[in-house]
Amino acid sequence: MELVERELTVPWEGVLVEPAGGSRTGVVVLLGSSGRVDRERARVLAGQGVMALSIRWYGGPGQPPGICEVPLETFTAAVDLLKERGAERIAILGTSKGAEAAMLTAVRDPRVDVVVALAPTSVVWGNVGPGLDGRERPYRSSWSWRGEPVPFVPVDDTWLEGDHGPEPVAILGWYEQSERTFAARLEAAAIPVEQARADLVLVAGGDDEMWPALRYAQELAGRRRAVGAPVELISSADAGHRIRLPGESPAAPMTTYAYGGTPEADARLGRAAWEPILDRLRRD
Template sequence: MRAVEVVERELTDPWEGIVAAPARGSRVGVLVLAGSSGRVERERVRLLAGQGMTAVSIRWFGGPGQPPGICEVPLETFTAAVDLLRANGAERVGILGTSKGAEAALLTSVHDPRVDAVVALSPTSRIWCNVGPGRDGAARPYRSSWTWRQRPLPFVPLDDSWTPADSDGGPVAIRGWYELSERTFAHRLAAADIPVERARADLLLVAGGDDAMWPSLPFAEQLAARRDAAGAPVRLIARRDAGHRPRLPGESPAQASPRFRYGGTPEADALLGAAAWPHLLDLLRGT
């Protein structure tokens, strides 16, 4: 593919973020959402812009006027970003989200029929409770991560009786926390399921079987089963040896965390990203 001249600009209002686009414009727009790191995905935005798309990434919590944590974050945050992409000439709009960002992407596609495509990396199949404090500064009692039209969405809490098996002071794997919570709050799972069968968007799921943060591959399989049962399009790309952070071709290796174990290996995570890459591009472009 011929090199694409890319122009970019910073966003400061109503969010912190970045927009990057081909100098000649594009009919394809992509909202890129990070997970619970809360970062603006600058490298990924530039990578997609280099593939001929208008890409935007925003800080969706922790910024001015936003909840400090992922607690009752309005989905309207993301529908407003869809507005921005439309205003920049996008005829086809996709959302690429990772982890909690994938949760947001899936839910936004359910509630906003203007979303044409979703790429969910390391997704969940249901709505979980807050990660960090809300606007009131409190992290407990648990509340929903999301609201729609000012109403909190049903969610699954975490079981705080959980303790990590690898509590030696180093990074911990918290997948078991989510698995225990599913058992403890089994009666709340159905209400919190993300109804992806209702979304008109095309859907690509990417997950690693060695994810140490949460069971993203079983979650992805649940999402795919719901779509299949409804006769809705879906594709699942997986590697059993990959972890929570698949890396797309051209992206820098992920840095180790002092707090969490993510599973997988740099090699397996890169191979998963490489396997997903052509399908990701086709889905976002609508080809």
């Protein structure tokens, strides 16, 4: 399939990859805490006949330098662009923090038809890095909507005082401790996926060492099922945080944080999720 690739610089850095003949389906591709443009995933998806847009959602010109009160309007603007290019069916595919953004956007934007959340969280977390003012503490929300911060759960920095062994370090326990410390804030910070009209596909590994993604995915699925909303959960016990879809390169080894799983297990989970993902993207 012949693909056309365009570099974007405004309103954010990004890449748009689409079949030469265009497509009725558009997908916004969001990476996790790096916030960078994922050209490879956009190309893989475009190779399946969809219009794929991947954007830098923080750290660029005019954007917060960290994941701190990032406007969810960043992502509705990406939906605008796909709509302007003729997309009739809209999906957002996000990983980790990108999945958090994808679900929150779908709750607020009824134009989103599908959300694919890889290694998701079920609650909104506090900022990772500084906001526009350059401050990282005290903790603030990762996201804002119409100028107001989205309710969130801070992380408990006392976890950092413990001995967690040599690098790479698993920070799963940091999130679990933070849930206990700030239990009173969990309900308000829950991502209300039951309110989104979009279909929801959740993909999570039981060996995730970043945060308890499989438990979070089960909580999200439970909220959807409680109101009769469509949801599909694809999981495996041995996969970790960095799920790889067919056609993608293995994730690079990391030395600071442990992500769990293995390259083989992460790729197997991606293969298991691939057809359900494509099925949702291709539906009329």
